[in-house]
Amino acid sequence: MITQTEAGGVPVLLAPTTGPTHAGLAFRVGFADEPLARRGITHLTEHLALHSMGVTDYHYNGATGVEFTYFHMQGDEDKIVGFLNGVCASLRDLPMRRLAVEKDVLQAEASGRSPAVAEPMALWRHGARDYGTPAYPEWGLPAITEDELRAWVARYFTRENAVLWVAGDAVPAGLELDLPSGVRHPTPAPSSALPVTPAFFPGSSGLVVWDAMTPRGAKSAIFADVLERVMFRELRQEAGLSYTVQTDYQPIGRDGALVTAVADGLPENQGAVLGGMVDVLAALRAGRVDPADVAAVVTKRVEQFRHAESVGARLPGQALNLLLGRPVEDIEQVIGQSRAVTAADVAEAAAGAWQSGLLMSPVHPEHLGFAAAPSRSETAVHGYAHTSLEEPGHHLIVARGGVSLVQDENVATVRYADCVIARAWPDGARQLVGADGIVVRVEPTLFADGQRAIGAIDAATGPVRVFQPPRAADDIPKPQPRAKRAAAAVPVGGNRALSIFFLVVLWPAVLFFGAIGALLVISLFVDTEDLGATIVALVFCLGVAVAGAFGIRASMRRLRAARA
Amino acid sequence: MSDRVLLDPAAAYPEVTRVRAALAARDWGGVRTVVDAAPPVGRSMLLRYGADGDHLEDFLRYVVATDPADSAAAAMLAMHLIDIGWKVRTGYRANHVSREQFASFHDWLRKAEVVLLDGVARTPADPALWVARITSARGLQLGLAETRRRYQRLAAIDPHHLPGQTQYLQRLCPKWSGSWELLFEWSRDAMKAAPPGGPQALLVAEAHIERWADESPDGRRYVRDPAVRAEIYEAAQRSVLHPEFRRDYGWVQLASTFAMLFCLIDDRDGAAAMFRMLGELGTELPWGYLGDDAPAVIAARRRWALGNGGLR
Numbered sequence: 001m002i003t004q005t006e007a008g009g010v011p012v013l014l015a016p017t018t019g020p021t022h023a024g025l026a027f028r029v030g031f032a033d034e035p036l037a038r039r040g041i042t043h044l045t046e047h048l049a050l051h052s053m054g055v056t057d058y059h060y061n062g063a064t065g066v067e068f069t070y071f072h073m074q075g076d077e078d079k080i081v082g083f084l085n086g087v088c089a090s091l092r093d094l095p096m097r098r099l100a101v102e103k104d105v106l107q108a109e110a111s112g113r114s115p116a117v118a119e120p121m122a123l124w125r126h127g128a129r130d131y132g133t134p135a136y137p138e139w140g141l142p143a144i145t146e147d148e149l150r151a152w153v154a155r156y157f158t159r160e161n162a163v164l165w166v167a168g169d170a171v172p173a174g175l176e177l178d179l180p181s182g183v184r185h186p187t188p189a190p191s192s193a194l195p196v197t198p199a200f201f202p203g204s205s206g207l208v209v210w211d212a213m214t215p216r217g218a219k220s221a222i223f224a225d226v227l228e229r230v231m232f233r234e235l236r237q238e239a240g241l242s243y244t245v246q247t248d249y250q251p252i253g254r255d256g257a258l259v260t261a262v263a264d265g266l267p268e269n270q271g272a273v274l275g276g277m278v279d280v281l282a283a284l285r286a287g288r289v290d291p292a293d294v295a296a297v298v299t300k301r302v303e304q305f306r307h308a309e310s311v312g313a314r315l316p317g318q319a320l321n322l323l324l325g326r327p328v329e330d331i332e333q334v335i336g337q338s339r340a341v342t343a344a345d346v347a348e349a350a351a352g353a354w355q356s357g358l359l360m361s362p363v364h365p366e367h368l369g370f371a372a373a374p375s376r377s378e379t380a381v382h383g384y385a386h387t388s389l390e391e392p393g394h395h396l397i398v399a400r401g402g403v404s405l406v407q408d409e410n411v412a413t414v415r416y417a418d419c420v421i422a423r424a425w426p427d428g429a430r431q432l433v434g435a436d437g438i439v440v441r442v443e444p445t446l447f448a449d450g451q452r453a454i455g456a457i458d459a460a461t462g463p464v465r466v467f468q469p470p471r472a473a474d475d476i477p478k479p480q481p482r483a484k485r486a487a488a489a490v491p492v493g494g495n496r497a498l499s500i501f502f503l504v505v506l507w508p509a510v511l512f513f514g515a516i517g518a519l520l521v522i523s524l525f526v527d528t529e530d531l532g533a534t535i536v537a538l539v540f541c542l543g544v545a546v547a548g549a550f551g552i553r554a555s556m557r558r559l560r561a562a563r564a
Numbered sequence: 565m566s567d568r569v570l571l572d573p574a575a576a577y578p579e580v581t582r583v584r585a586a587l588a589a590r591d592w593g594g595v596r597t598v599v600d601a602a603p604p605v606g607r608s609m610l611l612r613y614g615a616d617g618d619h620l621e622d623f624l625r626y627v628v629a630t631d632p633a634d635s636a637a638a639a640m641l642a643m644h645l646i647d648i649g650w651k652v653r654t655g656y657r658a659n660h661v662s663r664e665q666f667a668s669f670h671d672w673l674r675k676a677e678v679v680l681l682d683g684v685a686r687t688p689a690d691p692a693l694w695v696a697r698i699t700s701a702r703g704l705q706l707g708l709a710e711t712r713r714r715y716q717r718l719a720a721i722d723p724h725h726l727p728g729q730t731q732y733l734q735r736l737c738p739k740w741s742g743s744w745e746l747l748f749e750w751s752r753d754a755m756k757a758a759p760p761g762g763p764q765a766l767l768v769a770e771a772h773i774e775r776w777a778d779e780s781p782d783g784r785r786y787v788r789d790p791a792v793r794a795e796i797y798e799a800a801q802r803s804v805l806h807p808e809f810r811r812d813y814g815w816v817q818l819a820s821t822f823a824m825l826f827c828l829i830d831d832r833d834g835a836a837a838m839f840r841m842l843g844e845l846g847t848e849l850p851w852g853y854l855g856d857d858a859p860a861v862i863a864a865r866r867r868w869a870l871g872n873g874g875l876r
Contacts, residue, residue, distance in 0.1 A: 271707035282685035
């Protein structure tokens, strides 16, 4: 039973638990709120706020997500009070002397982070803004100033924009939550970079990924679970085309959700993986939903809800709901919503989802009714054309309103008014990203009178400019005759094949060990026996997963040519 | 001696005439009465023959729109769209087809694919839909894995569905990015898996004709290879010469194909037996490989095989 109360002006959700007491303080701010030129500012705030906690053996952590940032602590009441009061004090007065060090720490963390399977989806769906920004690295870090951090905290880390959950008997005595006053910030409205849906973009890895914007609620969540069951049956058990078949349901904002489906496959089978997956989606859309699948999914969900309720695991989700302005739902209400979902509801959810679908596929799915997502700009700006020193037909066009890179029929245009970041290297190289996700990369050494172009671009992009560390001399391109480049391009093919091989081999390993690791993390909360053995196994699994993910990331980087 | 050659399938299968008449009267119920009474292979063939008519798109779209669960209508509509596309493409080898022709061909096939995606979603167990899907997969060059998946879905419904098998066979040919190894291995397996006297020996016969055509002008040497001859006779024994062989849907194609193979290997008696079985009936393929005017080619070979007696 969840009860609502209040502490220090912050709404509190309280629920008894059978395990140790734990508490979390969440704020309605995350990656989706960050402009790309300040990407990383929320994560940096979280790190600085936790720094004063020092090195202890407390079970605490902080996490920054797409929509929320939270600080979590497990232990006895004194420790929880000390931790949360300390976090609030730090937020009021961030340890700015740590700024440079924490930026370095974040960059190190980023290089070891495992990229989500569906990461490119957000970029293609939303562009380089709101719900698209999580797909980008923390590119804004070098530019973030102390004043900007203070302003960010004053805007988002306030009483009105916070919620506290406590899995325990009462709000711990002595909890002050001394936070500045502000306003509640709703989540940003999701932008769209897709003029037409269903849409697709080419993926280069051994995966077919589909996602769709759906209404939030039990119907969409159960649709996602039914989809996984049917895909598993058809793609893995019957056709033997895929090893990993997964779906996910992720709420977006107050009323929306994103349903994602992933299926892997050997490179030579990807056309069939795509065909089989789209057939499953089309069958559900057409109303061919087996009530037995729906019943199985609902039974499993109800069990999960009951278990989560018993260990207080529903509490954080309900707290976040409260921050979004949604009512707190008790367990019977939630179970009732799931039980009410019928096969017809699932078909209706599938039909709606189909309309907003986005597909990442190594094989073109135009014949299945998916339109190509824009990967280039419709028009170029009219301005001064700097001729390429490598390809006489290629131009960099700099105008008052923006800049275009024209390579034969490929046009990439970023208008200054829509430019969300201008990464700037001391040697003059610039990388401009438009709100639609289109990238213009300017290497002044490769264009006639290139430095003049840089001057014009800099004059128009000051507010979003982010300076980068110097590049090694070898990394600064020099114009090469065409024949020489053609010869140099040969080994790239080999690397590409190797990269694809790595992706195919590593994905199952990462998903397997990652999943085991995640289960072990949960068991840490639930079951405290054999703690030592669990932690050893956990470290091993996560180690393998992270190492694999690192390999995947390296391979993906080599492969990712589109939009960069 | 009659030199008449009847290529029209209606001459062999009277139901084709009834399907055409119902289509001409825009009487979909009439079409369903005929096709629903046919066995699965006959149904797929009748839908395919009906789809060959002109100006059917609007009518069939109307039928599908008013009853999306009518998979016979979806299959015929898709086959009709595929036919239009293939007429634009023409049957020539790819290097004789222009860019514009290919673009238009693919547009028509994509229209068919959208119809088939929804048709299969609603009625996955209708073999005619999968026959059309195997055909369009080849035209769109969707890759072997996806075409094989589609064939396996068809085989799960009907393991000996000749109209789909002959489409899949084309995909396995080198000219459609397959290989001789794939083609012969699969067609031999399909023949051996078929019941005695069944028509699947056609697949081995067609495989040899494809190989012969590809070896041209040295095709004669290929078909006279003792191993090839032996396999042609084995295939004939399993089908057209087998006591269990019946004049079911597809029989004309079998007799016509073996007639040509026997002509190619100079087996006059073998060819004569096939021509007697056929009477005036014939098929455009495979005779089209011997000349643009298939009826004239058939008539000439028939005269050679039957001698002065001819068809009486």
